[in-house]
Amino acid sequence: MxxxxxxxxxxxxxxxxxxxxxxxxxxxxxxxxxxxxxxxxxxxxxxxxxxxxxxxxxxxxxxxxxxxxxxxxxxxxxxxxxxxxxxxxxxxxxxxxxxxxxxxxxxxxxxxxxxxxxxxxxxxxxxxxxxxxxxxxxxxxxxxxWNDRPGLPDGPAFLLDSAYTGKAASEKLADVRKIMNDRGCDAHIITSLDDIAWLFNLRGSDIECYPVVLAYALITADSAKLYLDGNKLNADIRSQFADMGVKICDYSAIYEDVKSVSGKIMLDGASVNYAIYQNLNPDQILDCANPTQLMKAVKNETELNNTIDAHIKDGVAFTKFMYWLKTNINHMEISEISASDYLEACRRQQEGFLDLSFNTISAYKEHAAMMHYSANEESNAMLKPEGMLLVDSGGQYFQGTTDITRTMALGPLSNELKTHFTAVLRSMINLAKARFLYGCRGVNLDILARGPIWDLNIDYRCGTGHGVGHVLNVHESPNGFRWKIVPERNDSCVLEEGMITTDEPGIYVEGSHGIRIENELITRKGEANEYGQFMYFQTITVAPIDLDAIDAGQLNADEKKWLNDYHKHVYDTLAPYLDEDIQAWLKEYTRAI
Missing domain, CATH: 3.40.350.10 (Creatinase/prolidase N-terminal domain)
Known part of the structure; x- marks a missing residue:
């Protein structure tokens, strides 16, 4: 074909x-x-x-x-x-x-x-x-x-309340205009969907797992235009936008309108498409990152507190799934897809759930060696009480976006598998425990995660972590962890207080297995002294790490303490939301080692 x-x-x-x-x-x-x-x-x-x-x-x-x-x-x-x-x-x-x-x-x-x-x-x-x-x-x-090409999406949009965002769209627009003025720009073209969604507190369903609306924005000192399918906006949204001075325009009208924009124009050439750019005079253009990129990456306390609540809901869902998987693997037929479906059902039971944050990766044995494996009817493996299942998944809630990976033993494991699992765990813990001076970037800290894996002469061909949006894209720039700068990935900024970044080292052996453990971290300020401002990470993912896969003899005392403290926090946080059977199971799977 x-x-x-x-x-x-x-x-x-x-x-x-x-x-x-x-x-x-x-x-x-x-x-x-x-x-x-x-x-x-x-x-x-x-x-x-x-x-x-x-x-x-x-x-x-x-x-x-x-x-x-x-x-x-x-x-x-x-x-x-x-x-x-x-x-x-x-x-x-x-x-x-x-x-x-x-x-x-x-x-x-x-x-x-x-x-x-x-x-x-x-x-x-x-x-x-x-x-x-x-x-x-x-x-x-x-x-x-492409004769049967699907049409453009037409689902409704909605506004995310300030109880979740912590800041009104009118305030955000004022902040953007201040930066435009500081940079001597008369207009700002924004085409990246996450920036537009964040700036206008606007969400939708135009892309699966990614609550955005297909739109462009053109902002000047005294006007703001949103280019989108107006049928997606109800009367209340239109009224609120009108009160802010936001004009709704046809989706494709941006291409003609930019031809008549005068003065200096700020835009990000990495996101504004070539067709729009060709309609501008290059002498007009200031090509730089959208100011909204850093604004939305640094979450305010309202966003952070809501995201922490979202992780509790997500942890409840994942724990119910892990309990079901562990207790039924010997007693019923479970496949990669049916496991993924059960986890999704657990998430959908949570109040405020909107959608998955990406298509779940449910990968058994050698399938897990493919970092972004997606099970289909042809590849769908039946699970057995042996080997490991890697599940990378997440949810979109009104409170926030989650991303979690757990690799779980379905039966007895070889010494090699336990060694690899324990190395990945040590790597994840090392980064989570980091204390560092303000000014560090992800590239400065990545070695903390890779160290235990590099000690085995093994590497993983991806970054160690990425930024996470707030009720937005699960991969958000500009923060991240990787061992070398990759310009097109745009994730090498200074780690600022309030940024949320994943911590997800792994080992992937083609034809055999894949192991990844992933938590999300908030960058926080620690002690400030004569050496500068120290920073640390707060772990906000709340779900058990499979003790059945760990060789405890390969953990040092500090690593054991971190794991035991983490598991106590997991139990204390989640137990009130679970029934007695799952509580008892969770108590066992979060026991001190």
């Missing part, structure tokens, strides 16, 4: 005079996870991961993705005629190198300018232009062969 689509597509390319065509993983807003309408790369390649870029040339095709997806992509691309390009590997050519090999001098590169960020689009234009290669960016060629 993929090969047939590529044949049709290449015929269209020849008709248009295009020598290579890029299909990124993106919508019109550079969103990490995209709705069904925008899954063009999946449609053309068969690869379903959340990150990757497909390039189709007249005689060849290749797909670039990162280490999280090497195993999955290799399997899904097999037989398609598309070559897997492993990003970060020494022998992997860059996309530009590949394009220069595929496009003749004075040839043409095509892409849909609405799904290409302007920074990358301009880089391609400049670099390839030196070889006479031109850009054809005003047509969506995939759309021309």
């Amino acid at each position: 993929i090969q047939e689509r590529l044949v049709k597509f290449r015929s269209l390319m020849k008709e248009k005079g295009i020598h290579a065509y890029m299909v990124p993983t993106s919508d019109f807003h550079e969103t990490e996870y995209v709705g069904d309408h925008f899954k063009a790369r999946t449609y053309m390649s068969g690869f379903t991961g959340s990150s990757g870029t497909l390039i189709i040339a007249l005689e060849d095709a290749a797909l670039w993705t990162d280490g999280r997806y090497f195993i999955q992509a290799a399997a899904q691309l097999e037989g398609s005629g598309i070559t897997l390009m492993k990003m970060g590997e020494p022998d992997t050519p860059t996309m530009v190198q590949y394009l220069l090999n595929q496009i003749p001098d004075n040839g043409v590169l095509g892409f849909d300018g609405r799904v290409m960020n302007s920074r990358l689009g301009n880089q391609l234009k400049e670099t390839l232009g030196k070889h006479g290669i031109t850009i054809h960016a005003d047509e969506d060629l995939v759309d021309m062969i």
